[in-house]
Amino acid sequence: MATSIQPTDPLLANLQANILKGHGRNFAHHLFIRFKNEQINNAKAWIGLFAATSITSARQQLTATEAFKAGLSTDGGTIFTLSLTSKGYDKLGKGFLKPASEAFRSSMSGRSNLLNDVPGEWEEGFTGIDACIIVADDDAATAKAAADKVLASVSAFAVLLLNQRGNVLKTKSGIGIEHFGYADGISQPLYLSDDIAHQPSTIEWDDATDQKLLLVADPGGDRDDFGSFLVFRKLEQNVKGFRDAEGDNPPAPGQLPVVKDVDGNDNDELAGAMIVGRFENGTPVIKSSVEVVNNPPRQTNDFNFANDTNALKCPFHSHIRLMNPRQGDLLAGDVRDHRITRRGIPYDEVNRIPEDRITSISDDLLDKNQPVKGVGLLFMCYQSSIESQFEILQAFWANKGQIGPHITGAQDSLIGQGTNPPKTLPAQWGQPLQTAPFSFSGFVKMKGGEYFFTPSISFLKGLGTQ
Numbered sequence: 001m002a003t004s005i006q007p008t009d010p011l012l013a014n015l016q017a018n019i020l021k022g023h024g025r026n027f028a029h030h031l032f033i034r035f036k037n038e039q040i041n042n043a044k045a046w047i048g049l050f051a052a053t054s055i056t057s058a059r060q061q062l063t064a065t066e067a068f069k070a071g072l073s074t075d076g077g078t079i080f081t082l083s084l085t086s087k088g089y090d091k092l093g094k095g096f097l098k099p100a101s102e103a104f105r106s107s108m109s110g111r112s113n114l115l116n117d118v119p120g121e122w123e124e125g126f127t128g129i130d131a132c133i134i135v136a137d138d139d140a141a142t143a144k145a146a147a148d149k150v151l152a153s154v155s156a157f158a159v160l161l162l163n164q165r166g167n168v169l170k171t172k173s174g175i176g177i178e179h180f181g182y183a184d185g186i187s188q189p190l191y192l193s194d195d196i197a198h199q200p201s202t203i204e205w206d207d208a209t210d211q212k213l214l215l216v217a218d219p220g221g222d223r224d225d226f227g228s229f230l231v232f233r234k235l236e237q238n239v240k241g242f243r244d245a246e247g248d249n250p251p252a253p254g255q256l257p258v259v260k261d262v263d264g265n266d267n268d269e270l271a272g273a274m275i276v277g278r279f280e281n282g283t284p285v286i287k288s289s290v291e292v293v294n295n296p297p298r299q300t301n302d303f304n305f306a307n308d309t310n311a312l313k314c315p316f317h318s319h320i321r322l323m324n325p326r327q328g329d330l331l332a333g334d335v336r337d338h339r340i341t342r343r344g345i346p347y348d349e350v351n352r353i354p355e356d357r358i359t360s361i362s363d364d365l366l367d368k369n370q371p372v373k374g375v376g377l378l379f380m381c382y383q384s385s386i387e388s389q390f391e392i393l394q395a396f397w398a399n400k401g402q403i404g405p406h407i408t409g410a411q412d413s414l415i416g417q418g419t420n421p422p423k424t425l426p427a428q429w430g431q432p433l434q435t436a437p438f439s440f441s442g443f444v445k446m447k448g449g450e451y452f453f454t455p456s457i458s459f460l461k462g463l464g465t466q
C-alpha cells in the first residue's frame with residue numbers, strides 16, 4: 001500500500017504546484033523561453049524574486065482549493081510554476097546541481113531515435129528552450145494578463161520562443177474530453193491522503209500511488225525539498241480524419257469493422273471504444289459492451305483485466321490498456337512501476353470551440369467543426385524517472401505494442417509512432433472470433449516537445465541571492 005502524503009507534510013512548502021495534484025484551471029499559458037547569455041545574472045535575480053513572490057507551492061495550491069470548497073473564496077487564484085531544461089541549468093551555472101538522468105541531459109530531441117520522433121518536423125519554438133513557465137487561471141482574460149506580465153518582465157533577459165495556450169474542454173455534464181470527443185484524464189495516480197480516501201470504489205483498482213514514482217530529491221535544495229521531471233509534448237489531432245475512419249461522417253467510408261455487443265447486436269460505437277478502451281463518456285469496455293449512461297454522470301475506474309487475459313473485451317492494443325496496464329497484463333514486476341502522472345490540457349489554435357462554451361460542449365458542436373490540424377493535446381506528465389516511466393510508455397508500449405515479455409502485435413492507434421501493423425478486434429465482445437485485419441492510425445502528429453525538471457522553490461529562490 002502506498003504511503004499517502006498528509007496536508008501538513010513539510011515537503012509541500014517548497015514543492016511546486018501542479019505536481020502532486022493538477023492545477024485544475026480552465027486556461028493555461030506555457031511560456032517557453034531562452035536565456036540571453038549576456039543577461040544570466042539578471043535571469044537568476046528575476047527567477048529568485050519570481051520564486052519568492054509568485055511561484056505557487058503545493059501547500060498554497062491545496063489551501064486555496066480547500067478555501068474554495070468551503071465557500072471562503074470564489075476563485076482558487078492564478079497558478080505559476082517554473083521548470084528548467086538541462087541546458088537551462090547549464091546557462092544558469094548550476095549544471096552540477098542537475099538531477100541525475102541521462103534522458104534529461106540528452107533532451108527530448110536527443111532521444112528521438114528511441115521515441116521515433118522527427119525533430120526536423122517540429123515547430124520552430126521547440127528548439128533551444130531553457131525554461132518553461134506555466135501560468136494558469138479559470139478566467140481566460142486573467143490568465144492572459146498574468147502571462148503578458150510575466151513576458152514583459154522576462155524580456156530583459158530572455159527571448160520568448162513560444163506561448164502555447166491551452167484550455168480545457170468539458171461536456172454539459174462536466175466530463176473533461178479531448179478533441180476526438182472521448183473522456184480524458186479519468187485514471188490518475190493519487191498521492192494525497194484526502195484524494196485517496198475519496199475514491200468512489202477500490203475493489204479491483206486503487207489509484208493510491210507511491211510518491212517514489214513522482215518525486216525526486218532536489219540536489220540544489222535542502223532537506224525535504226523535492227522536484228519532478230516534466231515531459232511536454234504537443235500532439236496535433238486530425239479530428240476529421242479520425243471521425244471519418246470511425247465511420248462517424250457518412251458517406252465517408254469508415255475503416256473500423258462493426259463489432260457485436262454481448263447480446264449479439266451490431267454496435268457502431270463499440271469498435272472505436274475498443275481502440276480507446278472506453279466509450280466516449282468514459283465507460284470502460286472491459287466492464288460493458290454498451291455505453292452506460294448514469295444520472296448524475298459518474299465515471300468508473302475501478303476495474304482490472306484479470307478476467308480478460310485473452311483480450312476479448314478490451315484488446316491488448318487499446319490505448320488505455322497500453323498506457324495503464326493493470327492486473328491481468330503480463331509485466332515483469334509491479335504493474336505500477338512505470339506509471340506517469342498526467343497533466344495534459346487540450347489546445348485550440350483555430351477557434352474550433354468558442355471560449356464561452358468551455359463547460360457546455362455538445363455532440364452537435366463537435367460534429368459541426370472537425371479540423372484536420374490546429375487542435376490537439378498539450379501532453380504533460382510528471383515522474384521520478386523519464387527513462388523508466390515516460391520513455392517505456394512511448395518507446396515500447398505505444399510504439400511497439402510491447403508490454404513486458406509479451407508482444408501484442410500492434411502499436412497504440414492514437415499516439416504510437418513508426419510502422420503500424422494491421423489490427424483485429426473481437427467480432428463480438430467477449431468472444432474469441434476476430435474481425436478481418438484493418439488499419440487505423442496516423443491521426444495524431446507530434447509537433448514538438450522537451451524534457452524539464454521542475455525544481456524545488458527553495459532552489460529557485462537561492463538563485464536570486466548569488
